[in-house]
Amino acid sequence: MTAAERRVEAKQAYDAYIAQCPSRKLLTTLSDKWVTLILSALAGGALRYSDLARTIAGVSQKMLTQTLRGLERDGLVERTITASVPVRVDYELTALGKSLLPLVAAIKSWAEEHISDVETARERYDSRA
Known part of the structure; x- marks a missing residue:
C-alpha cells in the first residue's frame, strides 16, 4: 500500500458517514x-x-x-x-x-x-x- 493510499484509508477510518466509524459513536453520545x-x-x-x-x-x-x-x-x-x-x-x-x-x-x-x-x-x- 502506498503512503497516499494509507492516508486515504486513515482519513476514511474517521468518517462519521461510515457506520463503523468510532466518531459516529461519539456523535451519538454528544447528541x-x-x-x-x-x-x-x-x-x-x-x-x-x-x-x-x-x-x-x-x-x-x-x-x-x-x-x-x-x-x-x-x-x-x-x-x-x-x-x-x-x-x-x-x-x-x-x-x-x-x-x-x-x-x-x-x-x-x-x-x-x-x-x-x-x-x-x-x-x-x-x-x-
Missing part, C-alpha cells in the same frame, strides 16, 4: 440531551452530584449516573472523591470537556432562542396532517 445539559451545567466549575440533579430538572438518578459515567469514560468529565462523612463526590470538566463547551453552549443557546420558531413550524406541519 444526547443529558450530555448537553450536564456539560453546560459544569461550565461554571465543579459540582456535586446533588447539585447537578437539582440544576437539571427532569433527569432521573439512573440517567444522571449513566451519563456522568459515560462522560468520565470519554475523558470529558473528571470525578473527584473526597473522603469525608458523608463522602463528597465532585464532577468537573476536563480540558477535553472544556474544549467542547463553545459548541455545546451554542447549541443550547440556539435551542432557547429558536424554540418558538420550531414550535410554530411544528404546529403548521401538524395542521396539514
Whole structure:
C-alpha cells in the first residue's frame, strides 16, 4: 500500500458517514440531551452530584449516573472523591470537556432562542396532517 493510499484509508477510518466509524459513536453520545445539559451545567466549575440533579430538572438518578459515567469514560468529565462523612463526590470538566463547551453552549443557546420558531413550524406541519 502506498503512503497516499494509507492516508486515504486513515482519513476514511474517521468518517462519521461510515457506520463503523468510532466518531459516529461519539456523535451519538454528544447528541444526547443529558450530555448537553450536564456539560453546560459544569461550565461554571465543579459540582456535586446533588447539585447537578437539582440544576437539571427532569433527569432521573439512573440517567444522571449513566451519563456522568459515560462522560468520565470519554475523558470529558473528571470525578473527584473526597473522603469525608458523608463522602463528597465532585464532577468537573476536563480540558477535553472544556474544549467542547463553545459548541455545546451554542447549541443550547440556539435551542432557547429558536424554540418558538420550531414550535410554530411544528404546529403548521401538524395542521396539514
